[in-house]
Amino acid sequence: MANPIRGSGGAAIGDTHAANLLFVLPYLVVLIVLLLVPLGLGIWLSFQDYDMLGGWSGSVGLDNFRNLLDDPIFPGTVRNTVVFVLITTPAFVGLGLFLALALNDSLRRSSVLRAVFFGSSVLSVTIVTLIWRLVYLPDRGLAADILALVGLHSFDPVTSETWALPAIAVVTVWWIIGLPMTLFLAALQQIPAELYEAAALDHASRFTTLRSITLPSIRRTIAVVAVIEIVLQFQLFGQALLITGGGPNNHSRPIVQFIYESGFRDLQLGFAAAASQVLFALMLLAALGQMWLSRRGED
Template sequence: MSPARRRDYQGLAFVAPFLLLYLFLLIYPLLRGIVTSFQRADPFGGGRFIGFDNYTQLAADPVFHQSLLNTFAFAAMVVIPLTLLTLLLALALNKPTRGAAWYRGLFFAPSVLSVTIVTLIWRFVLAPDAGLVGEVMQATGGAPIPFLSDPALVKPAIALTTIWWSFGLPMMLFLAGLQQIPEDVYEAAALDNASKWATFWRVTLPSLRRTVLLVVMLQTAAQLQLFGQAQLLTSGGPNGASRPVVLFIFESAFVRWQLGYASAAAEILFMLILLVTLVQYWTVTRRQDA
């Protein structure tokens, strides 16, 4: 065996454990889900092939339509504000001081909490009768606000919870991007008497373009899969006003035991996430090439 071929086999043996786990944990479930989406399947019996019937039923299901709209509403309410807020926060905390390091740790702390802890905290904050906001409203003579039972307020309330929980990773990505910008670029801008706004708009933001794209793509994919906050805070209510697609999939699979129907909804969500991510990437890279 030649040395080059031996190195190839050694490299393959080195990555084989990861490839096997990847195939078993990601590729096989994906392919199995595609197959199941064309079946009428339940946990207690084998699947029966029914073609595109599950997809046809989803196309006419108003509950699924509402969950899709809710999912995109959640993504719009979270991704844009979260990106802007964490960028501003990273700009403010990009300093080599002890105080800035302490605040970075403070703002990153919520991201290490589980979704159960996060929803418990915000339930205590948003509950209209004994929550923090309700107590403040009553102390000031106002009426309690039903954040989790008003269809007009429940999605912003869950979005606020998600933003608070998700500060950590985007902030750290922006901080890493800021620290990669050479100092001499800022020195050149200062010599040209550029204002802070001009420096941000023409130096900082173009240098962070790839980081902004990464944050937006990661957060869009994450928020299109929002689940735990809606399930634990509202169970999708009131009247389905806060039911995202993943909660719809969960209810179809583990409440109504319609595994094929749930798999079809999951495949539609997967294609939507893939499509949205590719469109975002194509749009940004096209502007860079223009």
């Protein structure tokens, strides 16, 4: 080795030293034990006939996946989950950006509102769903009151095949809109004020400034928020379980609930693991697709 630079302690930059491994060991252990092993185990499980009561009864190849296709409920949960992601992700990006633009100033009113909008993010899913069960109460809930104000009949979205999933989407957006808003606020504050001043001297209208200065400057954050939300919203579970229980007639049952019920109610671990792999693949594809889209926009 050609003279590595030596520090005062004798350790060399660029020199491999067994003791250096100690510094990354804690992280490596967590990564391997809590992430890589379960991931590998899950993939292996998805090709096995593994019952929590009966135990392991051998490899079944792709049978679990074939059974998923033929399952009367699973394809519907995939559809529900994809629809849910398609509703919520644009809402998180659009509404989060709107709130950030509206509250990006140093007024006291804005800082109070920022705290208010972020506040709901700290609530647990049980509290959030409890609040919204009350809001959705037919005849007496807030939603019914608002509908009555505009002269519409009250109805219960929770028991409607059409409205159950959108109702859960509304709950979800209300619950965690704070994170995208905060990410967008951070990005907006990175834009140099001089750019806006130059735009003002360049006769740019508010709309032109938004389109030509603001949005291009935060393009990366928009992509990040979209990917984060795609990954998060594919994992919809608690809200659906607690508000509709997946009903009515499976119209709001997400994939994770299906996995939970197959694995921990029906105790078919191999089958549940196969469904998990489908979810994993969907999330990966969607996230990659989003990244490809945003990169193509940059060129």
